[in-house]
Amino acid sequence: METRNKNKDKSKTRPLSKDRTVPSSSRDAGRVLVIKDEPESLIPWYRRLGTFLYDNEKRTVCERSRLSATPTGLSNTPLIWYKENDEKSYQKYIKAIDNLLSDNTRKRANKTELGPCGSPPYGYGEKPCIIIRVNKHVGWSVKPIHENSTYYKDVPANIKKLLENKQEKLYLTCDGFHSYDKEHIGKIEYYPNPPGIAADVFPLDMYGSSPLLAVQISEFTLGMSIAIECKMWYDGPTSSLHFLLYVTPKNVAV
Template sequence: MNDTKEKIDSKQDEMKGGFATFIWNPWKKEFCGRTASSWGKIFVFYVIFYICLAAFWAIMLLIFRSTIDDKQPKWKLADSRIGTNPGLGYRPRPPRERLESTLIRFRRNNQKTFQHWVQDLTTFTNEYSNSNKTGSGGAAHPIDCETSQISADNQFCFFDVRKLGSECTKENSFGYAEGKPCVLIKLNRIFDWKPQTYDPTDYDNPSLPQELRTAMRNTYDQSKGARRYIYITCQGQNPIDKENVGPIKFYPEPGIRDYYFPFRNQDNYKSPFVFAQFTNPSHGLVINVECKAWAKNIKHNLLEREGSVHFELSIE
C-alpha cells in the first residue's frame, strides 16, 4: 500500500518537474521550449509580417478610395444595380417587432391603437420642417420653385410641408382619430433620374389607363398652364377592395411636380411626397391598397416593388 502511494507521489513530482522545466529550463536557458534568440526571431518575423499586411491593405484602400466620388456613384441609372425604374415607399412604417408587416391597423377614437402611426408620420415630417431652407457656404441652396427657377448646380427645389393643408397634419392626428387615415407616398431616390412626364392635356386620351386620366384631370388647370407631374394614384387592389376603400383625397395634389428631380445628392435635399387620405373606408375588414406612380419611364411591377407599393388598411 505504501509502495503504491510512493509511486503516485513520485509520478506527480515528475509531472510537476516536467511542467516547471517546460516553463523555464535553467540548463538550456529556454522559456516555453524556446531560447531568447528563437523568441526574438519569431517576434521580428511577425512585426515585419503585420507591417507588410497593414501596408497592403492601406494601398488597396487608397486605390479603392481614388475610384469613389463622395457626391455621386460611379455607376448610375442603367449601368447600376438600382436601374432606372424607381420604386414607391410609404409611411407610416410598422413597429420594429412587425417590421415585415404591411398592415396599418387601428381603432378609431382609441389613441393607444393609432399612436404609433401618428408618431411615425410626425417624426418623418418634422425632418422637413426643421430642414435648412437657406443653405450656407458651399452647401446646396433650396429654393421655392413656385416663384423661382434653378439657376445653379448647387440649387434644388425645396419641398414645403406647410402647403400640405390641414387634414394630414400632426395637429389633426393625420386623420387617424376620425378613422380617415393619411398615408404618405413617396418615390425612392435614384441618382440623376429624371421623369418623362405625360402631357396633362391628354386627360381624355382613351389609350391611357382610367386611373391615370382621372389624376391628370384633377391636376389640370388651364389658367395655370400645363404643369408637369409624376401622378400618384391609389385604389383597392381587388374588386372587393375597390368597393370598400372609399374616396381618396391627395395633398397637396395627386402628383409630384417634376421640378423636384433629378436627385443629385444635394445637401439638405428632401424627397417630395403626397399624402393619400382615405376619407371613408369600410370598417371591420382588411382592405388591400395599391398605389402607383405614373410617368412614361416608370414601369409597374408589384412583385418587384417597381413603380408601385402595396399595404393594407384595417379600421375597427
C-alpha cells in the same frame, strides 16, 4: 328554387350598416376564417396579408422601389392596423409621421401643402393619412407622361385631363387593389390636390429632402382588410406601392 334565388339577390344588395361595418350575412374576400391549429389566423387580416403579398410578387411590371409610405413601414408587413376610437392603438402611426415631417423640415416642401396630413394627429383614427415619399436613386431622371408614350393608354382619365390642360407633372393615384377593395375603400383625398410633383426636381439631390404627397382615406368599411395600391404616373414603367388598412370596430374585442 325561384324563391331561393330572389333571397340571394336581396342579400347581395343589402346596404352597409350606419357604423360602416359589414352585415354578418355579407360574403366578402376581405373577411378571413379562423383556421384550426393556426393561431395567427385569429388576427382578422393575417391570411389576407399573406395572400396579398404573394399575389403582388407576380406583378413585375411595377417599380415598387421608387416609392415608400409612412407609417406602413413600421414593421416587416405593409400594414396599418388599429382599433376605432382607441388612441393608444394608433399612437405609433402618429409618431412615425411626426418623425418623418420633423426630419430636415426646413428643406422639405411646406407642410401646409399636406393639409390635415401635415399636422398631428394626421387624421387618425377616423381619416388616417399616409405620406408617400419618392425614394432617392442616383441619377434617376424622369419626364411627365405624354400622349405619345407607350404607357399612356393605362393612365386614368382624371390624370389625362390634367395633362391635356398642360399641368405636366408626375401624378399619384391610389385605389383598392381588387374590386372588393374598391367597394370598401370609401373616399380618398390627396394633398396637395392634384397630387403632382414637378419633373424638374429630378434627379433628386442625394443630400436634400424627397418630395412628399399625402393620401387621406375616410368612410371606409370597418372590420375589413382593405388592400390599397398607389401608383406614380410618368413616362416610364409605373412605380407603385401596396399596403393593407384594417380598423377594428370599437365594439369588437381584440
